[in-house]
Amino acid sequence: MKPFEKRIYLSSPTMHGDELTYMTEAYETNWMSTVGKNINEVERLICEKVGCRYAVALSCGTSALHLAVKLAGVKPGDLVFCTDMTFDATVNPVVYEGGIPVFIDTEYDSWNMDPAALEKAFELYPEVKVVVLANLYGTPAKMEEIIAICQKHGAVIIEDAAESLGATYKGQQTGTFGTYNAISFNGNKIITGSSGGMLLTDDLEAANKVRKWSTQSRENAPWYQHEEVGYNYRMSNVIAGVVRGQIPYLEEHIAQKKAIYMRYKEGLKDLPVSMNPYDADIMEPNFWLSCLLIHPEAMCRQVRSDSEACYIKEKGKSCPTEILETLAAYNAEGRPIWKPMHMQPLYRMHAFVTAEGNGRARTNAYIAGGGMDVGADIFHRGLCLPSDNKMTEEEQNKIIELIKSCF
Ligand SMILES: *Cc1c(COP(=O)(O)O)cnc(C)c1O
Numbered sequence: 592m593k594p595f596e597k598r599i600y601l602s603s604p605t606m607h608g609d610e611l612t613y614m615t616e617a618y619e620t621n622w623m624s625t626v627g628k629n630i631n632e633v634e635r636l637i638c639e640k641v642g643c644r645y646a647v648a649l650s651c652g653t654s655a656l657h658l659a660v661k662l663a664g665v666k667p668g669d670l671v672f673c674t675d676m677t678f679d680a681t682v683n684p685v686v687y688e689g690g691i692p693v694f695i696d697t698e699y700d701s702w703n704m705d706p707a708a709l710e711k712a713f714e715l716y717p718e719v720k721v722v723v724l725a726n727l728y729g730t731p732a733k734m735e736e737i738i739a740i741c742q743k744h745g746a747v748i749i750e751d752a753a754e755s756l757g758a759t760y761k762g763q764q765t766g767t768f769g770t771y772n773a774i775s776f777n778g779n780k781i782i783t784g785s786s787g788g789m790l791l792t793d794d795l796e797a798a799n800k801v802r803k804w805s806t807q808s809r810e811n812a813p814w815y816q817h818e819e820v821g822y823n824y825r826m827s828n829v830i831a832g833v834v835r836g837q838i839p840y841l842e843e844h845i846a847q848k849k850a851i852y853m854r855y856k857e858g859l860k861d862l863p864v865s866m867n868p869y870d871a872d873i874m875e876p877n878f879w880l881s882c883l884l885i886h887p888e889a890m891c892r893q894v895r896s897d898s899e900a901c902y903i904k905e906k907g908k909s910c911p912t913e914i915l916e917t918l919a920a921y922n923a924e925g926r927p928i929w930k931p932m933h934m935q936p937l938y939r940m941h942a943f944v945t946a947e948g949n950g951r952a953r954t955n956a957y958i959a960g961g962g963m964d965v966g967a968d969i970f971h972r973g974l975c976l977p978s979d980n981k982m983t984e985e986e987q988n989k990i991i992e993l994i995k996s997c998f
Contacts, residue, residue: 610836627828645798652775703732729879863889
């Protein structure tokens with residue numbers, strides 16, 4: 592097989608033309624600012640699509656999460672329960688406010704926060720009042736269980752729906768399960784503004800606070816009057832033009848991503864692997880990224896330091912490193928699973944709670960024959976496959992052949 596002439600991306604922006612129309616409109620009407628029609632429209636359209644009362648357009652998903660953490664009232668020294676296996680943008684905003692993330696282990700059914708581990712965490716730290724919950728790779732977490740636990744303990748949920756825009760759980764869109772919710776229009780997300788994000792909420796007072804904070808916290812006065820710290824977090828009207836052009840294509844992108852997922856599932860069914868799972872009876876993911884998990888008995892030996900990986904090739908077996916290297920050699924882009932936060936040098940000393948409730952972070956060393964927490968195990972055996980919605984069926988078939996060649 593020859594390498595792909597045109598690189599196959601993990602997930603790249605897919606433009607349709609309307610984006611340029613709305614950007615041009617911003618230019619020609621001279622609303623080259625953080626106010627304008629595109630901003631108003633994207634806020635309206637997202638509320639309509641997601642089914643929330645208020646949407647505030649911001650510079651990125653991370654700024655939305657930051658202001659959500661402020662709204663939730665996190666103060667220096669407060670412990671906050673956080674999804675462990677996720678992008679670090681989920682948890683950094685807790686630290687911006689002086690909060691201390693406590694990481695909650697992952698479950699195997701949706702690769703999200705494990706309700707059993709969350710329950711254990713409340714036993715260990717009953718004072719915790721905020722939970723930051725991400726929906727990984729576009730698959731909703733076990734919302735019902737997690738909401739019930741949070742209600743029981745009087746904790747507020749911040750939902751990080753950056754990866755899951757358009758996904759539903761029991762018919763309800765993600766980005767509406769938390770009291771405060773964040774979505775992202777980063778370049779590799781299911782729809783994009785090149786950058787951008789939004790805070791979603793049903794709470795008018797919260798939405799108003801975010802509008803004020805994100806525009807430098809100006810008070811209502813004839814001059815620049817300030818009573819609280821402000822931020823320059825508002826979305827640009829030009830970026831909003833791109834988002835506005837993309838919103839009508841969300842469903843199309845989801846359908847393309849789902850087709851990619853299903854083709855991988857079918858094409859890889861004879862290998863000792865499974866796809867990132869979801870419960871089809873209660874949820875419909877947006878299939879943002881297709882991921883693969885190698886069965887334990889089919890793993891060749893693989894070790895990872897903080898910056899390098901190596902493995903020993905073995906017939907009939909493989910590992911994420913081998914598959915990623917093979918894809919890269921053929922000009923296709925895969926990616927390891929998000930390395931769990933409790934394994935990151937930045938957060939290694941933070942508390943980490945598993946379903947058994949040991950309450951201590953374990954090391955990131957792979958212990959042969961088990962002994963790993965769920966997040967470390969999925970990181971060890973899993974990887975993200977090229978999931979670009981512009982990838983053709985023919986190109987995907989070649990990716991599937993390349994993966995097969997690794998075993
Ligand atoms: C992309 C992403 C974010 C951050 O969004 P930005 O718009 O890039 O700031 C936060 N959380 C998760 C899980 C993400 O994937």
